[in-house]
Amino acid sequence: MNKINLAYILLILTTIFWSGNFIVGKAASFYQIPPFSLNFYRWFFAGLILLPFTLNEIIKKKSYLQRNIGLYLVLGITSITIFNSIVYYSLYHTQVITGLLMISTIPVWIIFISSILNIEKSNKFQIFGVILSLIGVFSIITKTDINIIKNLNFNKGDLSMVIAMLSWAIFSSLLKKKTHKITQIALLQIVIICGLIFLIPVYLVEIYLGYKINIDKPFLFTLSYVVFFPGLLSFLFWIKGISIIGTNRSGIFLHLMPIFGTIMAILIYDEKIMFYHFIGAVFIVLGIVMSNKKTN
Numbered sequence: 001m002n003k004i005n006l007a008y009i010l011l012i013l014t015t016i017f018w019s020g021n022f023i024v025g026k027a028a029s030f031y032q033i034p035p036f037s038l039n040f041y042r043w044f045f046a047g048l049i050l051l052p053f054t055l056n057e058i059i060k061k062k063s064y065l066q067r068n069i070g071l072y073l074v075l076g077i078t079s080i081t082i083f084n085s086i087v088y089y090s091l092y093h094t095q096v097i098t099g100l101l102m103i104s105t106i107p108v109w110i111i112f113i114s115s116i117l118n119i120e121k122s123n124k125f126q127i128f129g130v131i132l133s134l135i136g137v138f139s140i141i142t143k144t145d146i147n148i149i150k151n152l153n154f155n156k157g158d159l160s161m162v163i164a165m166l167s168w169a170i171f172s173s174l175l176k177k178k179t180h181k182i183t184q185i186a187l188l189q190i191v192i193i194c195g196l197i198f199l200i201p202v203y204l205v206e207i208y209l210g211y212k213i214n215i216d217k218p219f220l221f222t223l224s225y226v227v228f229f230p231g232l233l234s235f236l237f238w239i240k241g242i243s244i245i246g247t248n249r250s251g252i253f254l255h256l257m258p259i260f261g262t263i264m265a266i267l268i269y270d271e272k273i274m275f276y277h278f279i280g281a282v283f284i285v286l287g288i289v290m291s292n293k294k295t296n
Contacts, residue, residue: 003244004244004245006244007240007241007244007245007250008253010237010238010240010241011237011238011241011250011253012253012256013233013234013237014233014234014237014238014241014253015253015254015256015257015260016256016260017229017230017233017234017237018230018234018257019100019256019257019260019261019264020225020229020230020264021087021225021226021229021230021234022087022091022096022099022100022257022261022264022265023096023261023264023265023268023269024222024225024226024230025038025087025088025091025226026091026096026265026269027218027222028088028091028218028222029091029092031218031219031222033213033218033219033222034206034211034212034213035085035088035089035091035092036085036088036089036199036202036203036205036206036211037203037206037207037211037212037213038088038213038222038223038226039080039084039085039088039199039203040196040199040200040202040203041213041223041227042084042223042226042227042231043080043084043192043195043196043199043231044196045223045227046192046227046231046232047189047192047193047196049227049232050185050188050189050192050232051189053185054183054185054186054189057182057183057186058186058189058190061181061182061186064181064182065182065190068178069194071174071177071178072190072191072194073194073197074170074174075171075174075175075191075194075195076190076191076192076193076194076195076196076197076198077194077195077198078167078168078170078171078174079167079168079171079191079195079235080191080192080194080195080196080199081195081196081198081199081202082163082164082167083164083167083168083171085199085202086160086161086163086164086167087099087103087161087164089157089160090157090158090160090161090164091157092157093155093156093157093158093160094155094157094158094161095265095271096261096262096264096265096269096271097258097261097262097265097271097273097277098140098157098158098161098277099157099161100257100258100261100262100265101136101140101258101277101280101281101284102137102140102158102161102162102165103161103164103165103168103254103257103258104254104255104257104258104284104288105133105134105136105137105165105284105287105288106165106168106169106172106251106254107251107252107254107255107288107291108126108129108130108133108287108288108291109130109133109165109166109169110169110172110173110247110251111126111129111130111251111291112126112127112130112169113166113169113170113173114173114176114247117173117174117177125290125291126290126291128287128290128291129286129287129288129289129290129291130287130291131287132283132284132286132287132290133283133284133287133288133291134287135283135287136279136280136281136282136283136284136285136286136287137162137280137284139276139279139280139283140158140276140277140280141154141155141158141159141162142154142276143274143276144275144276144279145276172242172247172250172251173247175239175242175247176242176246176247184236184239184240184243185236187239188232188235188236188239191235238250241253255288258281
């Protein structure tokens with residue numbers, strides 16, 4: 001199997017596992033599993049599992065890691081601390097389909113942010129694609145209801161999902177900014193450690209506010225899935241896919257998430273595709289198509 005085909009397989013599996021993460025995240029809300037605590041334990045155990053395989057390399061590359069600690073802290077904050085926590089929080093308040101449609105705009109934002117950070121140049125089509133995708137997200141957030149706009153009565157889950165998608169776009173863009181002189185598994189370990197540093201205070205605040213986890217079957221099943229599939233495997237597959245075919249081409253695979261996730265949400269939760277989902281999806285698809293158009 002050549003590297004390109006390997007990347008495609010890894011990225012498809014990544015989108016399946018991440019789509020499942022939305023389904024399981026929604027289930028967590030039904031069982032009142034606190035979102036930030038769930039995210040903390042997800043990455044705590046993922047990091048613990050990885051440690052025996054990464055410790056020696058981390059010690060050997062200590063000087064290199066120290067020189068680049070600023071970048072790794074930002075990668076950890078944007079991916080582990082913010083993105084994953086916000087996704088679980090958002091699913092307490094919004095539909096799986098809504099969340100997945102909004103997340104599907106990430107490839108467009110990756111292109112836009114990569115341009116701002118001078119990682120990759122953007123063209124007029126990509127800028128127009130960003131505008132169209134933004135209209136699509138706005139349509140979903142407002143549910144195409146003028147009264148929601150007038151009264152500013154937005155769903156807080158929808159609004160927080162905007163933060164999540166921008167955070168992941170920043171993470172993916174910065175991931176490509178430089179070639180990392182460590183293995184992908186060690187890179188994931190460092191990102192987890194850096195993310196956990198900032199996630200611990202949030203986790204403690206959640207406990208202080210009275211949101212505590214019950215160690216029962218729903219929690220154990222949920223934790224097992226999020227640790228191994230969207231946690232360890234998906235991140236490793238995503239990082240490997242980006243290293244083979246690049247950020248922009250890898251980002252295209254995220255478009256599979258609304259497809260996989262919507263099918264799961266309809267079958268498992270009996271969710272319905274609403275009119276505003278359709279309108280938002282049209283603009284998002286137009287934005288994605290436009291952002292991938294090349295200038296002559």
